[in-house]
Amino acid sequence: MTDDVATRTSDGGAAGSDAAGSDAAGSDAAGSDTAGSDAVTPFGPVGADDAGVDGLRGRLVVYLGVAAGLLAVSVLVIVDGDVVSGAPLVYWALGPLGTALIAAWTTRWIHRSHLVPSEVSTIVTYALFGAVVFAAAALAEEYYEVLVGAHTVPTMTTVVGWLNGGFIVGSFVGVHVAKADRQRRALATERAKAEQLAESLSVLNRVLRHDIRTDVNVIQGYAALLEDRTEDGDDHLETIETRCEHVIDLADKARVAERAIRGTTGERERVDIADRVRDAVDAVATSNRDGARDAEFTVEAPDDLVVEAHPLIGYAVQQIVENAVVHNDRKPEVSVTVTETPTDAVVTVTDNGPGIPAEEVDVLLEGEETQLKHSSGLGLWMVNWIVRRCDGTLDTRSAEPRGSTVTITIPRSSAD
Template identity: 40%
Template structure:
């Protein structure tokens, strides 16, 4: 009898332990569901939909919102290769070029990537990809061997692409027409300048100079359009030769200017070749708007934080309204600059993860470019 009673106690203990485990599992499931809902809410707020793909490039998950955007239900996509959403072979090759670095442990962001809807039309998306690691491996022990797939977070970029395409066309047409018309004005103003004398010749010169300024404006607008979507793509570059070429060109175009340079023989910064455009805009602006004659000083220093390039002139300074535009990076009907040179410098420097600062005083203006240190 005692043996039966002991067995009964053991069996009751087993039941109690099993019930405890069942309750713990149920509580854990509720907690995971709450976390998943929070996660889905964040994803829905930040992205249009989410995919997961395995190492073979097949969909293992698609969020429900994919149906509204691409016309496929999640069930239709799961198990299918990514090529089912890609409009042509070139896009398939591009997709794998972007996917492979993620399987090497990198994160990736691709803009304006085309996807084909179930109905046929192509839409454009911004896609952020991150690796998915095997859950059983602790985060601090993970290697690329533990990557089992990729998560792709997708946002609709079609309307932005259409809007930017329209803006680009308008800009090209306006620049083309402006160059043609200003060329005619400059030509006739030059003829009048040579034939007239006194106050009339001065007026012709004013017309010609104003037309030249507008032509410079169209050229700056073109360069802004070229650089506006550039990603950093930074790498260590010795900018000393770049600076030397820029200063040599300045001395050729502005022989009346006094140009001094104080810089180390080697100056390595994390940057890009397009920095040369920004440097030219800065020194050219200093020579054009400096004193009479212009005095341009270029100082380059290397600090623990990076590289600092300071260009000083002896001119009257940058108009306050121009500085307001640069500080706010927004133009309004009441706040706008007459030129785009400073905008171009700002755009390039910030695209290089750098900083731009302008200071004006009684003795002239200093434009300072700060570039990040080499990694």
């Protein structure tokens, strides 16, 4: 359980500088991730020259130029009379008509979507690729027909029809690929920003904890000097010492809270929840917390119960037990049980205290604070964060005849 509990060790300045270095490294990694994902097209790499109206206009001109060229070739072929006998002229006009419509629709969509040049390059590339592939397939088929004697010469009207069809299909595919690429790049940008923010918050957290500890140590030192000069015990000095210990404890919880918030599913591990619960209760029972020495603890748990959970799950149980002791208005009596169902592991902590205030429970369940409704500490917040990292649930309710019951439910299917 000692691994789960945040110990009071002083954070050095080097830690802050290390975090700052990791912040820069994280930024570089995020930037390289975005840059490294650029794809290459005939008009330059996707992601390059994303700024500039000239680049966008140039690529759009290429796209419209290809469409205009297809229309011109189609008209020349049809006017030249190279059509299959018996087929109406309108049938062969469908290809050029489709090309004109898709070019108009794609151009309008590009302007409305505010694409960057690299994304337009993607559309142009796919449109050209589709036209070339379809035309090549049509030419191959026509020459095969000539070889077997079905035709004396290739029918160019058919080739032009397939050419237009390839342009249409390629344009559709290019638009969808451009959409997907834009979403991917947007997600990469947001991920990079989130990583930078997380690293910045980590640095801020470490620096604040270091400064808080330094100032509190100074206050405790002067309080000790005053206590030596005071013959009888001074309640004011005891209050100063108590509040200093509270501030240090809060700094420790902030460190654990940061780890819990930044935790991911990948940080889970197989743990014996029954063993973690026993360690959590022992840690509180042997601590110097108010009322811990006089409290009565009862633990009912199987010899072992393995689940896949966040490494701090033991700390979450310890926080619940500690709250049951510290916030009690009489001799604390805390009962902790660990049970299992076919799908879950259930940890239940019941005490005989005054109960958890309703506003605390509301803030915990709603997941946000306001000026009129807020929590008095980090304890239950951390428990909630850690339990969520386990894909578990947290339930609080009043006990009879008094006190409160807190229940943690953790799925155990992933550990079976």
